[in-house]
Amino acid sequence: AQSVTQLDSHVSVSEGTPVLLRCNYSSSYSPSLFWYVQHPNKGLQLLLKYTSAATLVKGINGFEAEFKKSETSFHLTKPSAHMSDAAEYFCVVSAPDSNYQLIWGAGTKLIIKP
């Protein structure tokens, strides 16, 4: 069965330092993978998506993620954190073994220290 695991419930970094939010998935097939961001009491916004093209995917606001099939990972990174990046981030997987339903991770709350 398909699943997605976000390895950290909270990540805290200082402004100007790199960000790493980790996501692992399980699927018997080649999945589509997405990262969404949610600011407090707001809806979700798509940051980036992987759909079997380039394995390094660039998104909005300077974020990028790399699809690593051998590690079944899709970690989200940003070289330099900004205060406005403080939010909750969700990793999502979609694949044939769940009829392409969107399967959501539990979320990682990113905290930015001044």
Add this chain to the structure above:
Amino acid sequence: DGGITQSPKYLFRKEGQNVTLSCEQNLNHDAMYWYRQDPGQGLRLIYYSQIVNDFQKGDIAEGYSVSREKKESFPLTVTSAQKNPTAFYLCASSTTYPGQGARTEAFFGQGTRLTVV
């Protein structure tokens, strides 16, 4: 501006009442979804609709009902049978339903926060 509009932003319900959350989209999307979000959890699918006049139960449909009479609209009713309705509710849409083979992302409204008083 194209997008998804949810209303109201905040909603208070008394015990035993039914309430209806509105969701309207002008993106011309076929598929629409309702999710529930609780603190510390990912999104859980309540209902989805692939096309007008059709809808299917998601993972946590008990105590909820929906209708899809128009392409643009997918209202959610939280009935008195829902034992723990306090949550943040998110409506979403996509060009097609992912199960039809298309790998498509979902677009979200700003959410409705429902509180039982």
